[in-house]
Amino acid sequence: MSEHPLVKEWLSQLQANGYRITHARRVIVEELVKSQKALEPVDLFTICRKKDPALGLVTIYRTLDQLDQLGLIQRVHQADGCHTVMRKQNGHEHLLVCTSCGRTVTFCGDNFESLSSKVASETGFAVSDHMLQFFGICPECQGQKDGAN
Amino acid sequence: MSEHPLVKEWLSQLQANGYRITHARRVIVEELVKSQKALEPVDLFTICRKKDPALGLVTIYRTLDQLDQLGLIQRVHQADGCHTVMRKQNGHEHLLVCTSCGRTVTFCGDNFESLSSKVASETGFAVSDHMLQFFGICPECQGQKDGAN
DNA sequence: TCCTTATTGAAAAAGAATTTCAATACCGAA
DNA sequence: TTCGGTATTGAAATTCTTTTTCAATAAGGA
Numbered sequence: 001m002s003e004h005p006l007v008k009e010w011l012s013q014l015q016a017n018g019y020r021i022t023h024a025r026r027v028i029v030e031e032l033v034k035s036q037k038a039l040e041p042v043d044l045f046t047i048c049r050k051k052d053p054a055l056g057l058v059t060i061y062r063t064l065d066q067l068d069q070l071g072l073i074q075r076v077h078q079a080d081g082c083h084t085v086m087r088k089q090n091g092h093e094h095l096l097v098c099t100s101c102g103r104t105v106t107f108c109g110d111n112f113e114s115l116s117s118k119v120a121s122e123t124g125f126a127v128s129d130h131m132l133q134f135f136g137i138c139p140e141c142q143g144q145k146d147g148a149n
Numbered sequence: 150m151s152e153h154p155l156v157k158e159w160l161s162q163l164q165a166n167g168y169r170i171t172h173a174r175r176v177i178v179e180e181l182v183k184s185q186k187a188l189e190p191v192d193l194f195t196i197c198r199k200k201d202p203a204l205g206l207v208t209i210y211r212t213l214d215q216l217d218q219l220g221l222i223q224r225v226h227q228a229d230g231c232h233t234v235m236r237k238q239n240g241h242e243h244l245l246v247c248t249s250c251g252r253t254v255t256f257c258g259d260n261f262e263s264l265s266s267k268v269a270s271e272t273g274f275a276v277s278d279h280m281l282q283f284f285g286i287c288p289e290c291q292g293q294k295d296g297a298n
Numbered sequence: 299t300c301c302t303t304a305t306t307g308a309a310a311a312a313g314a315a316t317t318t319c320a321a322t323a324c325c326g327a328a
Numbered sequence: 329t330t331c332g333g334t335a336t337t338g339a340a341a342t343t344c345t346t347t348t349t350c351a352a353t354a355a356g357g358a
Contacts, residue, residue, distance in 0.1 A: 020324050020335060041314085056338040061315065075230065077280060082224075082231040083314085096274055107268045110259060116283065119256045124288035125245055131226060132281045134265065139273035169304060169355050190345085205307040210346065232345090 006033040006087070013070050027051045028063045037102040038076035038084035038095075076104070077133055098138035107134070155182040155236070162219050176200045177212045186251040187225035187233035187244075225253070226282055247287035256283070 010029045011021050019025070027048045032039070039047070041064060045057045064085060067073045075082040076095060086104065089095065094109040109132050120127040159178045160170050168174070176197050181188070188196070194209045213234060216222045224231040225244060235253065238244065243258040258281050269276040 018335090022324070022336065024337070054338075057314095058316085058339085059337065062336085075226075075228075077224075077226045077231060079224075082226060096268060096272060096276070098274065099277075105272050105274070107272065110264055115259055119245060119283060120285070123245060123254050123256065124291075125247065125254070125283075125285040126291055127245070127283050127285035128248075129284040130282065131284075133279065134268060134274075134276050135278040135280075136269070136274040136276035142273075142275055167304090171305065171355070173306070203307075206345095207308085207347085208306065211305085 004030070004033045010067070010072055013072065014066065017070060019066060023052060024048075024055055024059045025063055027055065028060065029067075032067070032073065032085075033087060035086065037104060038078075038086040038097065040083050041085075043084075077131070094132045094134065096134040096136060098141055099135050100137050100141040103138050103140070105138075153179070153182045159216070159221055162221065163215065166219060168215060172201060173204055173208045174212055176204065177209065178216075181216070181222065181234075182236060184235065186253060187227075187235040187246065189232050190234075192233075226280070243281045243283065245283040245285060247290055248284050249286050249290040252287050252289070254287075 007026075007030050010033065011026065014025060014029075015021055028044065031044060031047050031051075041057065041060050044064075045055070045060045048055050048060070064073065068085075072088060073085045074088040076084045076086050076097065078084065078097070079099070084102075086095070089106050092109050092111065093106045095104050096107055097104050112130055112132075116127050116130065119125070156175075156179050159182060160175065163174060163178075164170055177193065180193060180196050180200075190206070190209050190213060193213075194204070194206045197204050197209070213222065217234075221237055222234045223237040225233045225235050225246065227233065227246070228248070233251075235244070238255050241257050241260065242255045244253050245256055246253050261279055261281075265276050265279065268274070
């Protein structure tokens with residue numbers, strides 16, 4: 001039952017921002033932090049319910065809002081929308097998403113500084129951010145016919 | 150009343166794929182093709198209604214589905230989700246989105262071939278696609294306090 | 299011009315996210 | 329440790345978005 005180090009970190013962040021550390025939040029944070037796939041609110045709900053059968057879906061939405069405001073999670077882009085979230089990568093790390101099973105891994109992307117300033121000067125935009133994602137099929141899904149869930 | 154060259158192109162594509170060229174589709178295509186910002190279905194609905202007051206929102210959704218299947222439009226990622234669509238850029242072109250007014254311009258991104266194959270060999274994923282977007286404030290919105298709509 | 303059938307808009311339904319509200323649980327103060 | 333104020337919670341109701349159903353209409357080939 002080794003606990004992911006990020007759990008403590010996230011809970012501290014919540015506390016430092018005036019939020020109480022509740023059972024519901026603890027469960028949600030634990031599952032979010034350790035998930036290898038981007039999750040829809042309902043997925044997360046189903047998973048967390050196993051640890052806390054009384055948990056409500058509303059609490060999932062509310063907690064996700066809070067974590068988002070603290071910049072701890074990010075929406076993951078997929079062909080059919082951005083309904084899934086995952087812990088936010090830092091700096092130059094980006095997501096590689098399996099379009100079959102949803103599993104993700106991170107990779108270190110190029111340095112976008114030069115491209116960013118080039119684009120800025122060409123367009124007049126004040127460029128502040130970028131998002132890069134790769135899509136593909138993970139090794140497991142390449143082997144077996146259907147994506148392992 | 151100069152017509153955007155893409156309109157004819159898109160309508161031909163629809164026709165070539167067994168779809169009929171209807172008044173509703175023509176109006177929707179015209180507005181989509183010339184829009185400088187990514188639009189939500191409802192936005193598009195409001196705009197198109199001015200040209201065709203009888204148009205139904207359902208038809209917007211259905212036509213967007215068809216155009217998406219033909220690969221003519223793409224979802225645009227924003228901080229709060231992917232509810233907007235825009236005509237798809239080709240090849241190495243990517244979107245720079247104004248987070249204030251939504252206006253977009255395109256830029257030619259780096260070549261991702263090398264990064265893509267590097268990531269593929271490191272992770273074992275069969276990398277098939279990527280998405281890159283830049284975010285910032287457009288010149289107009291930098292000047293005036295609130296984003297011009 | 300006629301006829302077949304894809305397409306349409308309206309209404310209903312399904313799904314996702316948000317708001318309201320009374321009961322509960324967190325956590326600082328005593 | 330207990331107590332009390334208040335943030336947080338789950339359930340229910342509501343809102344917003346998207347999809348499905350269906351009869352009427354219009355596209356376009358014969």
